[in-house]
Amino acid sequence: MTLYKSLALVFFCVLSFFSCKQKEGEKSIETPKRPNIVFLLSDDQTSIATGCYGNSQVVTPNMDNLAKDGVMFTNHYNTTAICMASRATIMTGMYEYKTGCNFMHGPLKPEKFKKSYPVILREAGYYTGFAGKFGFAVSNGESWKEDTNDVLPIDNFDVWGGGPGQTYYKTSKNPTIAQYAKEYPHSSRAYGAWAHDFIKSAKASGKPFCMSISYKAPHLPFTPDKYFDYVYKDKTYKKPANYGAESATHLSPQAKSGRQYNAYNFWRETEDTYQEAIKGYNQLIHGVDYSLGMIRKSLEELGVDDNTIIIFTSDNGYSCGAHNFGGKVLPYEEASKSPLIIYDPRLPKNKRGVKLNNVTANIDMAPTILSYVGIDVPKNMDGENLIPLMSNAKEFKRESIALTNMWGNDEIQALTVVTKDWKYIYWQYANKSMQPTEELFNIGKDRLELNNCVNKPEYKEQLETMRKLYDEKYNHLVSNGLEIHDYKKYAVLFNRKANAEEKKPFLTGDYQEVLRQKAQEIALKNKNK
Missing domain, CATH: 3.30.1120 (Arylsulfatase, C-terminal domain)
Known part of the structure; x- marks a missing residue:
């Protein structure tokens, strides 16, 4: 009896083993593979400075193709139109008055950064990387200055290619990407090369990945990549219909009191200074566009393009002389709006190439990213998950933002x-x-x-x-x-x-x-x- 019992026990264990394996196999088939996330952020790009948003004077073929393959949001706002506050908002999904992070005010507290999308995704098993201008301090101190590595959350990422302060257009001056300087002397293309290496290492890790790149371009000083000089050579740009002080007579005296109206003189000194500024601005945007093309090519070459979501946007807009304004900050359209394009290769073809005019905002980025990977949106976040909007605009109930x-x-x-x-x-x-x-x-x-x-x-x-x-x-x-x-x-x-x-x-x-x-x-x- 003892022998029979032993044989029966062995037989039962063997059956159980194969039964478990079968169930595991069935589970792997039934459970959707978690998507990779690529989040790309330009700096100071107003939405109208993008070809697919109706500006034929700007050459952005890769952004335009991303919009054709994905979804374009035509009313996308940054709830605070200045880089430090906007970047903290993007990562945490909270309004500035909850992050407490901006110039003149203070840094983002570490406990709040722990609830940001990169940290949450890493805790959920994602391989994470960041490159470019991080743009805000994470610290328990009172100083908001983000110009040293000491206040950057470097250890919260698996791969770090970021830098303190504004970073530099010259690749060699950015230590974390300096190895790409010989082939790509301008940082915009260098970030495209960094992305290829990150995606390769992420694939080798066996984990889904989240890659965030924040370009310096097209932030001042307008120092475009000379590699693209041919793109805008001998071109002359038309000014917008609301260009100059004569279009600002109906605006508040408050709006016309600060540096946004009284500085940035290159937009209005002469026709030559305007043309030089707008050409440099557009050429910098073209460099970001080229980098986007590099990244899409890398995703395809490395065989991960069919499961990688790409989100492209900017931290705020830029006035470019509209109403006599330069810079950003103000709540007018040019300064507060940016492009937003989301590409999901799993989206049905009839849902691609769509333009949505619902009001969206930078507070929506973190909730949307977390929802894509199946993580519940934390209650502290103010933004909305945009995925239902892309499937059925009628299901999106929010009508206003601040x-x-x-x-x-x-x-x-x-x-x-x-x-x-x-x-x-x-x-x-x-x-x-x-x-x-x-x-x-x-x-x-x-x-x-x-x-x-x-x-x-x-x-x-x-x-x-x-x-x-x-x-x-x-x-x-x-x-x-x-x-x-x-x-x-x-x-x-x-x-x-x-x-x-x-x-x-x-x-x-x-x-x-x-x-x-x-x-x-x-x-x-x-x-x-």
């Missing part, structure tokens, strides 16, 4: 609410010469924002609707954020019912005062030398 500017001189700090067709801006600043100002634009019909509808009787009902939406966004801001650094003051500054006296203790100085202070600091520094 745009904030909490940086720069007091006058230009504002809270804005945007829908698909309307934009309402509340300029909070008041002094002897200015009063809080409202602006209302029908951006569905007036994309250049040439007509301020706020005082037109026929739009009174729409104004009240937008005010109510504004108050909802304001209440969210007050109840869900503002707990760190100096953000509490915005509970007063962005309150439409607060008066000038109530706001006064929270103001730091208007644009002219800031300039005088800087001049005094420079004079004192030179005197002490």
Whole structure:
């Protein structure tokens, strides 16, 4: 009996082993393979500076092809149109008033970065890499400066190709990608080469991967890759219809008080300086476009293109002389909007090449990436998962987002609410010469924002609707954020019912005062030398 029992036990174990193997095999067939993620971020690229967004003067064949193969979002906003705050928002899915991260304010706390999409994906078994301009500090200190490696989360990635501060266009000046300098002296193409090596190592790891690249281009100084000089040679560019100061007469005095209106003189000094600037800007974008092409080619060559999702966007827009503005920061269309293209090779053909005009934002990037890999979106995130929108636009319920500017001189700090067709801006600043100002634009019909509808009787009902939406966004801001650094003051500054006296203790100085202070600091520094 003992022998029979032993044989029976062995037979049972053998059957169990093969049964388990069969079940494991069945599970591997039934369980979808987790997709790879490629997230590409240009710097200061406004949406209209992209061929597929209707600008025939910009040569972006790879971005255009990505849009044909994927989904293009035509109303994509950055909730804070400045690089540090926007990049922290992109990674965490939270508005700036919850991240607490921006110039003049402070760094992103490490515990908040732990809830960013790269960290969450790595914990979920993804092979992660970052290259380029990281753009914000992760620190328990108070300083926001991101110009040293000490405040960069290098150890949170399997492969690091990033750099502190603004990084450099010259590849050799960026230590983490300097090995590509001989063949690719300009960083935009060098990041394409870095991507190939990362994808290769990720494939060897046997893990799904998440690769994030943040280009310096087309940020100032406009130093394009000479390799592409032929692309825009002898070309002359038309100015946009809302170019120059004459198109800004209807805008608030607050908006025209800061450096965005009073500096960046190369956009308006002469025709030659404008042409030189726009050519450099467009050529830098072409370099990013070329790098995108390199990356798509690498994915194909390494056999992972059929399971790799590509997301391309930018951290904010750029004004390029519209309404006499340079730079970004302001809530107008050129400065706050960027391209967003999502390519998913698994998407049915009838869902590709689609243009969606629903309002999307940088807060949506982290929730969408996490949803693609099957991870529940953390409750702290403010953004939406965009995957259902790409399948059925009717299922996407959100109708508005908030745009904030909490940086720069007091006058230009504002809270804005945007829908698909309307934009309402509340300029909070008041002094002897200015009063809080409202602006209302029908951006569905007036994309250049040439007509301020706020005082037109026929739009009174729409104004009240937008005010109510504004108050909802304001209440969210007050109840869900503002707990760190100096953000509490915005509970007063962005309150439409607060008066000038109530706001006064929270103001730091208007644009002219800031300039005088800087001049005094420079004079004192030179005197002490």
